[in-house]
Amino acid sequence: MNGTQEPINGMEVVWEKPSTLTETRMHYCPGCGHGVVHKVLMDVIEEMGIQDKTIGVAPVGCSVIAYNYMNIDMQEAAHGRATAVATGVKRVLPDKIVFTYQGDGDLAAIGTAETMHACNRGENFLIVFINNGIYGMTGGQMAPTSIVGMKTSTTPEGREVHTQGHPFKITEIIAMLPGTYYVTRHSVHTPTTVRHFKKAVEKAFKYQQEKKGTCLIEVVSNCPSGWKMTPLQSNKWIEEKMFPFYPPGDLKVDGKLVEKKPIPPAATTEIKESK
Amino acid sequence: MNGTQEPINGMEVVWEKPSTLTETRMHYCPGCGHGVVHKVLMDVIEEMGIQDKTIGVAPVGCSVIAYNYMNIDMQEAAHGRATAVATGVKRVLPDKIVFTYQGDGDLAAIGTAETMHACNRGENFLIVFINNGIYGMTGGQMAPTSIVGMKTSTTPEGREVHTQGHPFKITEIIAMLPGTYYVTRHSVHTPTTVRHFKKAVEKAFKYQQEKKGTCLIEVVSNCPSGWKMTPLQSNKWIEEKMFPFYPPGDLKVDGKLVEKKPIPPAATTEIKESK
Amino acid sequence: MSEVLLMEGNEAAAEAAILAGCDAYFGYPITPQSEVIEYLADQGRKRGMVVMQVESEVAAINMVYGAAGAGARVMTSSSSPGISLMQEGLSYIACAELPCLLININRGGPGLGTIQPSQGDYFQSVKGGGHGDYHLIVLAPASVQEMADYVYLGFDLADKYRNPVLILADGALGQMMEKVIFPDYDPKQRKISKPWATTGKTANRPPNVITSLHLQSEDMEKINIHLQEKYRQIEKNEVRYELISTDDAEYLLVAYGLSARICQRVIEIARQQGIKVGLLRPISLYPYPYEMVSKLADQVRGILVVEMNAGQMVEDVRLGVNGKIPVDFYGRMGGIIPTPEDTLTSLKKLMNKTQPKKSSEKLIKEKV
């Protein structure tokens, strides 16, 4: 917590904006999950007292200017190359805390190779993966994670498997890679899920300090603008449409796969072949 | 079969070089598995009578001039882009038979994104994946699939997980992707394994004709030169060192994962963390 | 089709591609050209085209390679950073002599830069951003109509020379709307046969191979000599430019794309003030109209190059001028569009230097 807010009427401040967030107003659309995730990340960094040793990497995507909001050293990465950039940073500064903050287009489309290989090498950093099932920044095109039938500006009739492939459950795949230590899926659309997500971030930073290897936290998030919904509608849509395909929960803990997760993606039923 | 060989002493020809192989002498090192795989592929194409509708794509790697040996239309692809090139071919010629012929460096390092996404889209072609655990062509550098401890020209002390990551079981991962229909691992170092491999190729082409989606056949192969062994030694090494980590057998049949396979890779014991 | 439509440049190019019989499009979204893929994802798919949003620009250009090698009319589009990712693929395509069309809706660079219009990719486009000696045919439209027209022309030139063609347009041309008329064009009549394509080896011919590899230096040199000969042909046949008010011009503006539109306005204003200035608008940036530059250099007293970059085309103009007269430059960077007024001011500066006497010709201006 910031500590700058005065008590009111003798009441104590129990939540305030963390000092690790700058004063700059965020540009995100109203209700966008990016803001919540920013806030939680910075909250944890403040609480853990690691502001002076944390370096963030945010590639192109709606969060491209995260550096305007996160009050820490940051690098902006080319589209898809966040994990490569983070590898460069972490390998020369192994004692710092490094995280990437990537969208689904970035991590699971153009950056697939970099993502897979960083995780396979077990790069000792945290990947925060914002899965909003769309290219928010460029105006709502299909993302690799767009679910089947989802209408986007490049799938005006809805995503269809034959041309555009299956929604890509890359988190399930990353959990299989031997380099990852902690892989988990969250959301930030309710107070409870925000609390859980915060715990996950804390854990991941702790594991990084213990040099356990790659941690990845997927956040199933919204994009009210891209989805053409109100924030409340979009949060409902997360629960109704995204969760069945991207169920929240841990996929890998302490370097071991969590058994009960509905893996493999191939077995999920929503995917309709349209050959 | 070629049909050009005359019977001898009244004996019938029971095996001869297929006509789908050109007369050009192959440049491969003595005993190299590339030659065997070429031969079997072309044998099947001859037998199935699909020479006139098959288009092969071979990217950079020792087999870069496969087009000198395979008597079919072919495209040479940039390093790592075989599946992208094949996607281009197959999408505009959906009724032709298309296959890629890729090394482990090509398919699992630089081409990771293209490989994963082609398989995820279920591109309706065959990927022949020659896993010799090394960059043969460029002189024996580490490949993503080099096993832990393997000495290569870029891992003179043996592959070690911290710097170079874990050997990458990409075939297991590809089997998880919903777009793949048939994923199997073979070798061609004995007469029996060659026979099995040939069956697999036949199946894969058949599935392609039936538009089932992506088929991938991994061939665990040798590289006598890169491994600095005689051909016989290298074939022994395949069995002793490669098979425990890359066990032959089907991983996915008829679009369904084969249950018994030792998945996930994370669970294999050979990998020693060296953090 | 003589209906007059009002369209964005990006959409006009996309519609033209459909009408030109483009078989397949592989691409990846990026501002300010995402409307191309969005239009095609809707209209193109409905009208039978293969339209794929793929995993990256690297994949896209290599899919273009595959589809072009298989004999299809194929294209991709992107903007600056995405085009940079395609450089290896383009070098392969150029060497393997595969016809295809590429559109770069140029934004402000370098790096991630801005999404505002720019002409900063001139060098990359005309000198070859990829490795080795090769050329793209580069066409620079200056209106929405030309955004459409050069798609047809581009496909035809690509097929004719078995060479990749690049349409280089700044972001503004992609985003602005103007009238456009789509010409009568029957793809069936215009598409030529491609006996070299990999469509399956039939009994009556040897296998077709698409490759850019030639192990022996001697062979590779032969390929290069062949390419260079082709480029000389292209340089002979395909130089395109527009001359505006040059007949009596004492000063010359040289500009392409949106900058050329600005310059037209400059001419209008300048001529009202009695300044005899004309415009050479290169349409083909490769092959470059060196000869026309040289000819006009014999006529005019000085040249002002106007670009939305740091002065990249200045080098080509100077190569054409060959020291005969001064060459000045005015440009803006980072997505800013030069105004006619500021451009005119630069022209006047040039005039001040050249008016006194023709002997001051030795003065050579470096670019800004």
Add this chain to the structure above:
Amino acid sequence: MSEVLLMEGNEAAAEAAILAGCDAYFGYPITPQSEVIEYLADQGRKRGMVVMQVESEVAAINMVYGAAGAGARVMTSSSSPGISLMQEGLSYIACAELPCLLININRGGPGLGTIQPSQGDYFQSVKGGGHGDYHLIVLAPASVQEMADYVYLGFDLADKYRNPVLILADGALGQMMEKVIFPDYDPKQRKISKPWATTGKTANRPPNVITSLHLQSEDMEKINIHLQEKYRQIEKNEVRYELISTDDAEYLLVAYGLSARICQRVIEIARQQGIKVGLLRPISLYPYPYEMVSKLADQVRGILVVEMNAGQMVEDVRLGVNGKIPVDFYGRMGGIIPTPEDTLTSLKKLMNKTQPKKSSEKLIKEKV
């Protein structure tokens, strides 16, 4: 360290990197430069460097970005197709002003081409293969000793200007062996502090940000103006070249790298035949020694540019010459190295055209 060693160019560069205090190397194998990563994988790792063979050249250049942004001395190396893949990353690095070293052991292109030596990547290197207005500082060694020397120089220039430096050498320079002496160089003394690096935001400073994004055109133009000013500084301070036998020269050869070595032999032979010919060897290809070209153009009767490509540097020479004298070209492509004899023949052809009288100066040769 004054021991004389016999080393391959690739290995000499790698050893120099270690001695220059290079902190990290990220790369991917490709002939004819794999010895760089192989040497470092052995020696570099043993001596404490981070040496990583990574998934691709695209990953490698972005790791360089990350490590450079974190304040490390960092490098990568590749050959032509691999360098093409790095163009987006390089444009980002140039814009974010990150110091780093890149080595391109140039092979014959375009496309997959051959692995034989070439200088076909000249344009890509000096005009910017990536998008936007930026420059790499480009150094062209011509001996194994220089392969080592320019690694030190490269790192120092990179730090000084916060600019990527490219060593451009053809395959032969990577593969050949010559004597090499490693200079006394104490990285601790030479490495400068990098207060802008992302090493963790301490309480006494605002966050450090590495970025190439500037949303507002005005800001992006400012960045560009700043870069252009830096380039003008570099052009003022860092032009490097070697003159051989130019004092009394009536003809001039202009060549870099291995071609320049060939040209030295040409001079030996030619001078035996009484031909007064000299050599200008640009060492920095960017910034280019235009002024020296111009000065020599006042002295000599004609210039022969010699390259292992289709004549790319000819344009820069002509920009320097500015029409004063004829510029001819002799070159080979596809991995073939020009012989001194054939080069001499070309020189004599040029002489035939120019000897009669100086008035024939207007004749301008186009490149082959």
Add this chain to the structure above:
Amino acid sequence: MTHEIIFAGFGGQGILSMGMTLAYSGVVEGKEVSWMPSYGPEMRGGTANCIVIVSDKRISSPIVSKFDALVAMNQPSVDKFEKSIKPNGLLIYDSGNIVVPPTRTDITVAPVDIESEVLKLNNLKVRNMVMLGAFLSVCQVVSISSVVKALPKVFPERYHHLLKINQEALERGEKLVIEAATPIA
């Protein structure tokens, strides 16, 4: 005759489609037109503007820095572009949204209370058409009937049920301006 007009306001105010409608109306009348948006990094919201040129002859630059008219829907637009109006040009603005009025005296200034009119129409989305009508009543770049013909082309088919209300808005706007000194040709 050439008209160079800039439309400016907040992103959500229908600025771009107002300009587009005018451009399309020009096409209907067989004129040359260009429509150039200032597309910025902040595509949704923020300020937006577009330059529309309608002319009898080929249009040279689609981007100009001086305008015959400014159609301003908010305060920042007036602040930013007032100085770019040519002498004797026109500034028409939504008086309901402007606190500090323009100060130039060498131009025609036409405040129009779009806001109130829109509230009467009970549809926020037609604000731009009210303004366009008002603008065209002062500056006859094209006729209202051409705009009415253009509307079906500007609106995607799925919005064609809104044509009527838009047409009504146009006409209401046309009648709004009574104050303007002299119409500008």
Add this chain to the structure above:
Amino acid sequence: MTHEIIFAGFGGQGILSMGMTLAYSGVVEGKEVSWMPSYGPEMRGGTANCIVIVSDKRISSPIVSKFDALVAMNQPSVDKFEKSIKPNGLLIYDSGNIVVPPTRTDITVAPVDIESEVLKLNNLKVRNMVMLGAFLSVCQVVSISSVVKALPKVFPERYHHLLKINQEALERGEKLVIEAATPIA
């Protein structure tokens, strides 16, 4: 004094290291040297050659097309490079591997039966050192003792047990040539 020598033969015959040994010996004697391999797409096997220049002054081109001497280990090498020897130059070759002998008369031709000698030494790998010794006995580019000093630098440490046999091979080679007309300085 400058010597420009080309070594040529099959890939497996130790051609490149023969040249490298000579180059290193030049370094031992404080001379300028260059060693330029013809690195081809077929790295293993096939034909191999390298150009070695040893000189008192700075070496201009490390690649030349005319040579003072050709050291040929197989037939294709003789066929290919015989014509590139300068007049009065030297062609030394392994007569055990050559079927069609060279024909030029304006050069010194020195056939040496390396093959038999190697068999005597019972080690195929030292063939190149026998040849180098033979060559140096005819053409004193460097002294044998310099070569002996150079050997430990050419061989990686793990092969240093082979130094002795290589030295022996050198010396055997040196004594082999008795036929050569005149030594070439």
Add this chain to the structure above:
Amino acid sequence: MAVRGTVKIDVETCKGCELCIEACPQDSLAMSKEINTKGYHYAVLIQDNCTGCINCALVCPDAVITVYRAGKKKDPIATITNVKHDIKIMVDNPDVPAGEGRLDI
């Protein structure tokens, strides 16, 4: 019942997404009728039953809510800070307010 908590909302930074309202278990929050400079309706405390549970603050994407909880004190009020003007900026589509949005790079 004693007042247990309260919130302070920086209404000028609030984007009116209503997530806090949805998240409040006490229904203590509602949207203002007025809009702020950026054109958004903003969240306001409408009851004094806030428990200081911080739910609203957790889900607020723009971190504009500060939450207070009572020790033994009382007299809480909702404090609205930083309202600059109340210019009427109306937007076409109330779902998609003007003034903010995605960057397009």
Add this chain to the structure above:
Amino acid sequence: MAVRGTVKIDVETCKGCELCIEACPQDSLAMSKEINTKGYHYAVLIQDNCTGCINCALVCPDAVITVYRAGKKKDPIATITNVKHDIKIMVDNPDVPAGEGRLDI
């Protein structure tokens, strides 16, 4: 026992990898003492017990073996075709014969 099969080996193309020898269940094959033009010892049939099982042909990377099987006929012989010369080309390392190998691109 009647001869059941035989093989024809294109010894000029054989690279002497010995995989066929390993693969032959009958031990019918062995390496030649001689070498071919490319410097390889090559495979030869050394017994007439070949069954025509094609094992050798299956594993041969260079597709140089043709296999025959008897119907009712006999008199098989191993036929060696295409031996061009027998020049002695010795290689340093017998494991790695000259004349072939990886391309390096």
